[in-house]
Amino acid sequence: MSKTVLAINDVTMQFGGVVAVNDLSMHIDEGEIVALIGPNGAGKTTAFNVITGVYQPTNGEVILDGKTIAAGHPTGKIKKIYAGGHNGEYTKSVKNTPDKITKLGIARTFQNIRLFKNLTVLENVLIAKHMRMKANLFTDTFMLSHKEEKRMREDSLELLRIVDLYDVRGEIASSLPYGKQRHLEIARALATEPKLLLLDEPAAGMNPQETDELTAFIKRIRDDFKLTVFMIEHHMNLVMDISDRIYVIDFGKQIAEGTPAEIQNDRRVIDAYLGVAEDE
Amino acid sequence: MKKKTKVICSLLLAAAVFVLLYIVDINNTGNSMLATVLQLGAIYALVAVSMNLLNGFTGLFSLGQAGFMALGAYTFGILTIPVESRGMVYYLYGINDVLANAALPVPLAMIVAGLVAAFFALLIGAPVLRLKSDYFAIATLGFSEIVRILIGSSPLNTVTNGSLGLKMIPGFSSFFTPFLISGFCILVIVLLLRSSYGRSFKAIREDEIAAEAMGINLSKHKQMAFIISSFFAGIGGALLAMFLGAVTPTTFPVKLTYDILLIVVIGGIGSVTGSVIASFLVVACKEWWFRFLDQSMYIGAFHVPLLKSGFRMVVFSLVLMIVVLFFRRGIMGDREFSWDGIAAFFRRLFRRNRPALSGADLPAGDERNGGDGHE
Numbered sequence: 001m002s003k004t005v006l007a008i009n010d011v012t013m014q015f016g017g018v019v020a021v022n023d024l025s026m027h028i029d030e031g032e033i034v035a036l037i038g039p040n041g042a043g044k045t046t047a048f049n050v051i052t053g054v055y056q057p058t059n060g061e062v063i064l065d066g067k068t069i070a071a072g073h074p075t076g077k078i079k080k081i082y083a084g085g086h087n088g089e090y091t092k093s094v095k096n097t098p099d100k101i102t103k104l105g106i107a108r109t110f111q112n113i114r115l116f117k118n119l120t121v122l123e124n125v126l127i128a129k130h131m132r133m134k135a136n137l138f139t140d141t142f143m144l145s146h147k148e149e150k151r152m153r154e155d156s157l158e159l160l161r162i163v164d165l166y167d168v169r170g171e172i173a174s175s176l177p178y179g180k181q182r183h184l185e186i187a188r189a190l191a192t193e194p195k196l197l198l199l200d201e202p203a204a205g206m207n208p209q210e211t212d213e214l215t216a217f218i219k220r221i222r223d224d225f226k227l228t229v230f231m232i233e234h235h236m237n238l239v240m241d242i243s244d245r246i247y248v249i250d251f252g253k254q255i256a257e258g259t260p261a262e263i264q265n266d267r268r269v270i271d272a273y274l275g276v277a278e279d280e
Numbered sequence: 281m282k283k284k285t286k287v288i289c290s291l292l293l294a295a296a297v298f299v300l301l302y303i304v305d306i307n308n309t310g311n312s313m314l315a316t317v318l319q320l321g322a323i324y325a326l327v328a329v330s331m332n333l334l335n336g337f338t339g340l341f342s343l344g345q346a347g348f349m350a351l352g353a354y355t356f357g358i359l360t361i362p363v364e365s366r367g368m369v370y371y372l373y374g375i376n377d378v379l380a381n382a383a384l385p386v387p388l389a390m391i392v393a394g395l396v397a398a399f400f401a402l403l404i405g406a407p408v409l410r411l412k413s414d415y416f417a418i419a420t421l422g423f424s425e426i427v428r429i430l431i432g433s434s435p436l437n438t439v440t441n442g443s444l445g446l447k448m449i450p451g452f453s454s455f456f457t458p459f460l461i462s463g464f465c466i467l468v469i470v471l472l473l474r475s476s477y478g479r480s481f482k483a484i485r486e487d488e489i490a491a492e493a494m495g496i497n498l499s500k501h502k503q504m505a506f507i508i509s510s511f512f513a514g515i516g517g518a519l520l521a522m523f524l525g526a527v528t529p530t531t532f533p534v535k536l537t538y539d540i541l542l543i544v545v546i547g548g549i550g551s552v553t554g555s556v557i558a559s560f561l562v563v564a565c566k567e568w569w570f571r572f573l574d575q576s577m578y579i580g581a582f583h584v585p586l587l588k589s590g591f592r593m594v595v596f597s598l599v600l601m602i603v604v605l606f607f608r609r610g611i612m613g614d615r616e617f618s619w620d621g622i623a624a625f626f627r628r629l630f631r632r633n634r635p636a637l638s639g640a641d642l643p644a645g646d647e648r649n650g651g652d653g654h655e
Contacts, residue, residue, distance in 0.1 A: 097492065102493060114487050114490035116487060117486060118486060118614070119486060123479055123482075127482075127483040130477075132495075141468065141475050142471065143475075149475075
């Protein structure tokens with residue numbers, strides 16, 4: 001039995017009167033590739049933002065490797081209008097900023113690519129290595145820690161070699177073709193040495209060939225870096241091909257969970273998500 | 281280009297600058313305009329680079345530089361005015377007993393000046409850095425004004441000498457002092473920018489959300505950049521106090537911040553080299569080359585119109601507008617000086633000229649000649 005890397009327990013995220021994520025519970029086990037799918041506006045990215053510390057959950061908790069990294073319960077104004085479930089069960093309040101979450105071992109990519117556009121490919125990766133650095137401002141400025149800097153560079157170049165970006169290491173990030181930018185964003189996330197990698201629509205805007213490449217790429221890095229991958233994706237081919245398990249949410253609520261084969265034949269998913277049942 | 285060649289080139293350049301400054305120094309009889317402009321240019325260069333660290337590299341649009349300079353200048357002044365002449369400086373209000381005998385040697389006082397500015401940056405940093413873009417600019421601008429007004433306010437008369445300001449601040453012991461101090465400080469900033477911390481600052485400029493997702497602690501790194509920038513602005517203020525010999529609250533108006541911002545913009549936001557070049561150019565234009573515009577002029581019997589006191593600033597403003605409209609990226613954009621860049625420039629120059637000169641194209645030979653010509 002493999003151990004659970006990430007557990008989301010009864011998470012509700014409410015903005016004013018809008019419940020973006022409603023009573024969501026998931027678990028992701030070590031080495032799995034899990035996909036999160038759902039129609040537009042279902043709350044997938046909000047769920048990611050809760051996991052990565054952008055938002056503190058209104059209710060519920062997020063646990064990474066047995067450590068609570070985010071937790072909340074309705075307080076203040078939201079208490080009166082709280083519309084989610086499990087009210088009153090959680091009393092802890094834990095808030096971590098995104099940088100701390102990354103340090104704890106969750107790295108992410110973004111739906112719309114967010115590279116450091118005017119910096120080189122190598123610099124993009126080096127920046128992700130910064131937080132693991134031991135040197136302080138003084139020793140780093142006066143090059144007293146040049147050994148560490150050198151090691152950082154070597155590690156980054158090695159990483160670029162693995163992800164096939166070594167040849168373009170000196171290029172400005174925004175000058176890369178779209179597919180490569182996606183790869184670079186994943187490489188940058190890998191440079192933070194994560195246990196869990198969150199991919200927010202990695203195949204968005206890609207043609208079928210690029211998507212196939214990406215599928216192979218994600219599988220490869222999962223094995224090479226011993227990662228657990230949690231991804232949001234709309235390309236069904238990619239999702240069905242790559243995922244060990246799939247969660248489906250709609251209107252913030254989980255409507256199905258299972259293997260790709262189970263999901264493909266799930267009535268609720270077909271009704272809510274694929275919407276092909278109407279003419280039957 | 282090889283590393284060794286680069287080092288030799290750099291040393292040669294440093295030597296050339298030194299020789300030029302030396303020539304200016306020995307020809308400096310009394311008040312040479314060139315010497316003054318060079319010294320002031322060096323001081324402004326330091327402040328401009330410190331501002332660029334914040335505005336250009338960390339992406340925090342600060343307008344508080346004059347305030348931090350004032351803090352540095354006053355700290356430096358209070359600590360270095362000779363103890364025996366303090367009675368004369370503070371003749372009207374008297375001097376605070378604690379400060380009456382507090383004196384430090386110039387180098388130490390300069391570091392303390394920087395530290396005081398940095399301390400105030402630390403104090404206001406936490407609340408101010410929570411603000412974004414324009415609001416941050418307004419808050420720092422406000423801080424700068426508060427500092428200026430507090431310095432001139434009566435409760436602090438025995439410390440800052442109110443609106444009378446400080447006089448008899450010791451000047452530079454040698455012509456080279458401002459260049460050495462300013463050069464050293466700029467070197468430190470350049471080293472910082474090339475370190476991993478410098479890269480993180482740039483990451484914050486490029487994309488805050490991505491930077492945070494990559495594990496960069498935003499508040500800590502912004503605070504760092506803010507404090508370092510203020511530290512060097514404080515040292516710049518101390519240098520300005522030495523240069524002027526006397527400071528009053530009106531030495532540090534908001535206009536001073538804008539002057540420095542102009543240098544940063546003209547030089548190129550995000551380029552240290554640009555800031556340095558621009559500071560000498562701007563100071564020379566303002567204080568020297570455009571001076572003739574302030575005097576009425578006759579060509580033969582023709583009285584040239586418009587030329588009268590203050591017209592210089594009109595022309596200066598026009599030049600600025602042209603720069604901002606047509607050369608928006610400034611002199612250097614976000615590029616930096618590098619020997620590789622220079623070599624590439626000459627190679628391009630040779631490649632372009634060679635066919636025109638010889639009438640034959642020799643691509644292989646061209647490459648070699650271009651390279652040899654420089655190295």
